[in-house]
Amino acid sequence: MANLTFTFMLLMLPFVFAAIQVGAQQQPSNITLGSFLYPNRNPSYWPSSSGLFSFGFYQKGDGFQVGIWLPDKTVVWTANRDDPPLHLDAYIEFTKGGKLILWTKQNKKIIAESPQPVTSASMLDSGNFVIYNKTIVVWESFDYPTDTILAGQRLTLGQSLVSSVTEVDHSSGRFYLSMQADGNLVAYPTNYLNGPEASYWGFMLQSRGEFGEVSSVFIGLTPTGQLFRNASNGFRFQVNTIGNTSNQSSTNKAAAIYRATLDPDGIFRLYTHNFDNSSLEINWSALENQCKARGFCGLNSYCTAKNGSSIGDCSCFPGFSYVNRAMKFQGCYRGFVYEEFCGSSRDSTLAYNVTAIQHLKVGGYPFSQVSMVEQDCRNSCLDDCTCWAALYMNGVCSKFKLPLIDSTIEQNDESIKSFVKQSYNISQMAGHSTPYPGKTGNRNESRKEIILILSLVLGSVAFLFTVFAIFSYIFYRSRADEYQKLLENPYLGPNEEFTLRSFSYSELEKATEHFKEEIRHGSFGNVYKGILSEGNRTVSVKRLEKIGDEGEREFKAEMTAIGQARHKNLVHLLGFCLEGSEKILVYEYMSNGSLADIIFNSETRPSWEQRMRLALDISRGILYLHEKCETCIIHCNIKPHNILVDDSWTAKISEFGLAKFLVPDQVGNQLQLKGTRGYSAPELQNSALISDKVDVYSYGVMLLEIICCRSNMDVNVSTEDEIFLPNWVHKCFVENDIRKLVGDKEVDHAKSLERMVKVGLLCIHDNPDLRPSMRNVVLMLEGTMDIPFLAWY
Structure with missing residues (x-):
């Protein structure tokens, strides 16, 4: 009976979708060329004829976004979804030429366009x-799904x-659902290898071997709420x-809207919106x-499913703290110091304990798997400096x-137990077994005895209280100095072992065909193009080739910095290889090469819009390093x-080999930096304290290069004034002649050109105190903050 149903559906599907298309073409509520939408005044949206769907501006935080939504404000489609919220000065124009353009104070973005003539547009009742070109659809939002598919x-x-x-x-969130070439519909976390x-x-796909090669496949949603997959091998379907929804809901089909959405928690669900009684029903999950969604809880946390509920609760491992307690799924960071000398003669300065957690199943890739008894497993992790959980x-x-x-916590599996290691006496988990202490240093025992004795004396002798206060201050300063030295080690970060995948050398040798194709030279070695056998994914493989301690330090610094940082404007670290003398990092592959290739060596200059976008992307990446990471990361190159x-x-942003770390409230580090001539801040020549303002200076020089599409030092110029770019830009600015920096083609962008030049000059001020923070740089480039006058003199 089921097979007959599927066959009938197959025969009817072309007619169903044809009917939807015909209905779409007959919609009377056309949008004419020359129409506008505004976020804060009418019209702010274009409704469908029934009012079930609307296209236009919707609220996002303190700003706006462009998309399509239902009457209950459920958003089903978003344009340019990863762009920052729009300001009140934005508007949408459906131009006379048939383009749908989003205008902002800074630039414009094309939402939709067609190579064919355009006569009108419409928001259909299908969503x-x-x-249109007359009655022919030449562009539709259905071709560009975000997180939802609708009927038809x-x-x-x-x-x-x-x-x-x-x-x-x-x-864009943490999960994606892929309609694969093999006919399988599969869900993945976004930050994992496919x-x-x-x-x-x-x-x-059922009967995969019998069915053979898939020639076409899609999933769809019928007008009656059936979510299905249709696969073809060229001969049969x-x-x-x-x-x-048909057997699970009493919903009036005529008044219902169906949607299938990959929700923020990573679960694909089928919904029914009934606008007769304003109800929302989950029909299938x-x-x-x-x-059950891999990666639902972030790094260093685990998920517990509440009894009888689909809700998962994220908890930190012992010794870890939430990155954001209001959004626990973002994961946790380590709340104690990593001991650099673990296993050496100094291991008594910091001891560890182990917390046993029944039913906890640790995921990921273990670096060791050995058969042994339970007690030996706990002790093995305690004694292993690289082990943090077993x-x-x-x-x-x-x-x-x-x-x-x-x-995850597997409540029904009694065979699972995990041991988590953390600094001794740190416990954040009530209700778990008593921590198993490791070796405790003499200093910890001495501190306990002193506190016990002095607490008794405090109750009777005020004089001894004074003595205790003085002694405690001296003792505290000695420990604080030791801790400060640890923090000032520029090659030791809070997440030194941060990684997602451990590759073998043979895997990477095979992926790169014996390191055959070199694509660029990195800070501590060459970078090669490779193709992983898993998922046929192209990657960049960076191999340590510097000999000696310097190369080792740069490798550790890069692995530490990029390992703990996650941002769309930072290159994504996929994994590493540590095998003998081989030290290799594996990154995502960047097909357009470096910014230097684009602005220095390209035959044609990037457009002004592209240059502005690149400049903003880089500034946001640096802002993340300075203010959003667990510790402030200064790139230094x-x-x-x-x-x-x-x-x-x-x-x-890539190449973190020279990166330095500042803990909160630390002004800077007094360390020698190499940097790159032309981009290094002048204070570094005087061995001054390193602060985040050295990155601001380097960014300012680079911003001027992006504006002019030339290097900061160029002897092949027409006049001597043009050799050193910052001096030439300053001269043109003072003479009110900045158009010559970019040529006549860019005169239409005079306001944005002036803004970028001002910000660039402000960033390269000799006095670091007068340079802006990267947060203010981003705001000034976006046009939401005025630029100080002082910077340009």
Whole structure:
């Protein structure tokens, strides 16, 4: 009977979708050329004829975003979803030429355009925003799904749904659902390699061997609420129901809107909106609870499914603290100091304890798996400086480095127990077993005895209280000095072992064909192009080739800095290899090369809009390093050669070999820096304290280079004044002749040109105190903050 149903559906599908298309073409509420939308005044949106869907500006935080939504404010599609919120001065124009353009104070973005003539547009009752050439649809939002598909919409081969960050922030989130070429619909976390072991849910093609090669495949949603997959091998079809509303809901179909959404928690769900009684119903869910979504809880945390509920609760491992307690899924950071001398003669200065947690299953990739008894597993992790958690299951001890990922409480599995190591006497978990103490240093015992004795004396003798206060101050200063020395070590970060994947040397040698294709030279070695066998993914492989301690330090600094930083404008570290003398880092591949290749060596200059976007991308990446990381990261080598650009023209910062770390409230470090001539701040020549203002200076020089598409030092120029770029830019600015910096082609962008020049000059001020913070640099480039007058003299 089920097969007959599928066959009938298959025969009817072309007619169903044809009917939807005909209905779309007959919609009377057309939008004429020359129409406008505004975020803060009418019209702010274009409704469909029934009012069920609207296209226009919707609220996002303190700003606005452009998208499509239902009457209950459920957003089903967003344009340019990863852009920052729009300000009140933004507006949308449906031009006479048929382009749908979003205008802002800084620039413009094309939302939709077609090579064919355009006559009108319409917001359809299907939720599809379409653009017409007479009666022919030449562009439709259904072709560009974000996190949702609606009735009549298809997710085709090679397309993906990407979850939103939260229910109110519709930027790209942590999960994606891929319609794969093999016919399988598979869900993955976004920050993992695309391979079978990374997936957490899949709707697989049945009778895969008999069916053969897939020639076409899509998933769709019928007008009656049936979510299905249709696959073809060129000769026959296979139609399978994924989820259905017909037998689970008493909803009036005529008044219902159906949608299938990859929600922010990573679960694919089928919904019914009934606007007769203003109800929302979940008809089908791919997973029974949030903990089943791999990576639902972030780094160094684990997920517990609440009894009888689909909700998952994220908890920090012992000794770790939430990155953001209001958003626990973002993970946790280590709340204690990593001991650099673990295992040496100085190990008595810092002891550890182990907390046993029943039912806790630690995920990720163990660096060691050995059969042993439970007690030996706990002791093995305690004595191993690289081990921070051990999973004991079925007589096998698996040991893990940081970060701890994909960890869950498996309530029904009594064979699972994990041991988590942290600094002695740190416990953040009530209700777990008593910590098993390790070796305790004499200093800790001495401190306990002193506190006990002096606390008794405090009750009777005020004089001894004074003595105790003096002694405690001296003791505190000695410990504080020792801790400060540890923090000032520029090659020791709070997450030194941060990684997602450990590769073997043979894997990377095979991926790069014996390190055959060199694509650039990095700070401590060459970078090679490689293709991983898993998922056929192209990567960049950076191999340590500097001999001696300097190369080792730069490798550790880069691994520490990029390992703890996650941002769309920082190059993404995928993994590493530490095998004998081989030290290798594996990054995402950046197809457009470096910024230097684009602005110095390209035959044609990037457009002004592209230059502004690149400049903003880089500034946001540096802002993240300075203010959003656990510790302030100073890159110390910002230059065009260390900025990489991907295929979507997103700029990403790379090369962290010279990076330095500042803990909160630390002004700077007095260390020698090499940097790069022309980009190094002048205070570094005087061995001054390193602060985040050295990156601001380097960015300022680079910003002037982006504006002019030339190097900061060039002898092949027409006049002597033009040799050193900062001096020439300052001269042109003082003479009110900055147009000559970019040529006549860019005169239409005079305001943004002036703003970028002012910011660049402000950033390269000789006095670091007069340079802006990167936060203010971003605000000034966006045009939301006035630029101080002092900077230009």
